[in-house]
Amino acid sequence: MALFGPLKPLHRTEEDGKALAKTLSWPHLIALGIGGIIGTGIYTLTGVGAGLAGPGVIISFALCGLVCACAALCYTELATMIPTAGSAYTYTYSAIGEIAAWVVGWALILEYSLACSTVAVGWSAHLVGWLEQGVGLQLPAFLLSGPASGGLVNLPAVVVSLAVMGMLLIGARESATLNIILVLVKIVALGAFIVIGLPAVQAGNYDPFMPFGFLAHEVEGAKVGVMAAAAIVFFAFFGFDAVSTSSEEAKNPGRDLTIGIVGSMAISTLIYMLVAGVAIGAAPFQEIADSGEPLPHVLRSLGQPLIATLVGGAAIIALPSVILVMMYGQSRIFFVMARDGLLPKAVAKVNAKGSPALITLLTGLFVAFFAGFVPLKQIAELSNAGTLIAFVAVALSMIILRRKKPDVARVFKTPLYWLVGLITIGGCIFIFSSLPLISQGFTLVWMVIGLVFYFAYGFWNSRLRKEKA
Secondary structure, eight states: OBTTBOOOOSSOOOOTTSSOOOOBOHHHHHHHHHHHHSSHHHHTHHHHHHHHHGGGHHHHHHHHHHHHHHHHHHHHHHHHHSOSTTHHHHHHHHHTOHHHHHHHHHHHIIIIIHHHHHHHHHHHHHHHHHIIIIIOOOOOGGGBSOGGGTSSOBHHHHHHHHHHHHHHHHOHHHHHHHHHHHHHHHHHHHHHHHHHHGGGOOGGGGSSSOTTOSSOEEETTEEESHHHHHHHHGGGTTTTHHHHTTGGGBSSHHHHHHHHHHHHHHHHHHHHHHHHHHHHHHSOHHHHHTOSSHHHHHHHHTTOHHHHHHHHHHHHHHTHHHHHHHHHHHHHHHHHHHHTTSSOGGGSOOOTTSOOHHHHHHHHHHHHHHHHHSOHHHHHHHHHHHHHHHHHHHHHHHHHHHHHOTTSOOSSOOTTHHHHHHHHHHHHHHHHHTSOHHHHHHHHHHHHHHHHHIIIIIHHHOHHHHHHO
């Protein structure tokens, strides 16, 4: 038994009724990755990041892309080595131990569930802007935000969360196929923005390039700077890790997961850099920072109201694909934790189509609640904190397994694994330190609550502990 509890075997065959159906191939997985990455981050957080870093937000995107690219390599090695659902939770369980795995699984609730809620709130803002600017329809204000923002409930965010939950209940393959269509809509819309905005880029809009400096520092009670922006726009990049949660459902894990994770990360990073560069160059960053829908705003400022409406409409159509990917990932994390006995086993059951119906339903309701009642910025910051913890755990697990089990077959090997692993760990810690103190504090409290739950329930019901007893 390891210092942090028992270690899960790298490969384990599950009995009927507790295994997920193998229905996904690499086109589904690469679409899942792109669907999870390209979404609220580029459509909404580009403006938030510009307000914190000015044109230097381009560097923020680049730094986040570098850290996430290194994390993606670590994920790819472990996902193809351990083709079992659970993502960072499962990898940590196999490399470090059960207690550490529980902490990571608990952190992933912040990542996946709150990411869903963040995107749902961002989708609601785009819907409101599109209805007002495009068709002249104004919805009641009290149904567009939660109590903290002066409203009653963000009803559109709740509705879209529940709708995506319904799609996932139909089945993984059907959901993934719809996701491919939504991803194509997003790419076409962003491509149109780049083509139209590129000729309008003015060099003067990039000067000064870093008006608030590089390191995160407080100005009037708020953190600003390139790293402060990175701590927010980091949300724009995670999504590829949801592909690794589908390991158990991949038809050919070695091939499909490698293409899915690395391919989706490379394509998404390229699109992000192009879109951010054009957006900052085509309009002063102050204007973008003040807009809740920066890309349509830029297009309207260029005298393209019709294209702005279409791009905004594409966001409305396509952003649910991000919710779909994240909710899919969260339901699989819960499913595996329950299968391992750390959560009640009743949720570790699949329906006739091989999907975990009960846990998908519970996840959808959880997401809808946060989307309806909590402000976007707070949700995004907490979601980032959970992701950073998971990325550190994955990089550390990759290094540990390379040292402890060098002879285990690996379909994909992370190049320069020590360097890539340390860049991931160091980069994530640096970004976490740039988050607001209140978000760091809440994350610590969340982890303590998780450990209390583990020692009250999971420790005594652990499947592995019972087998080793």
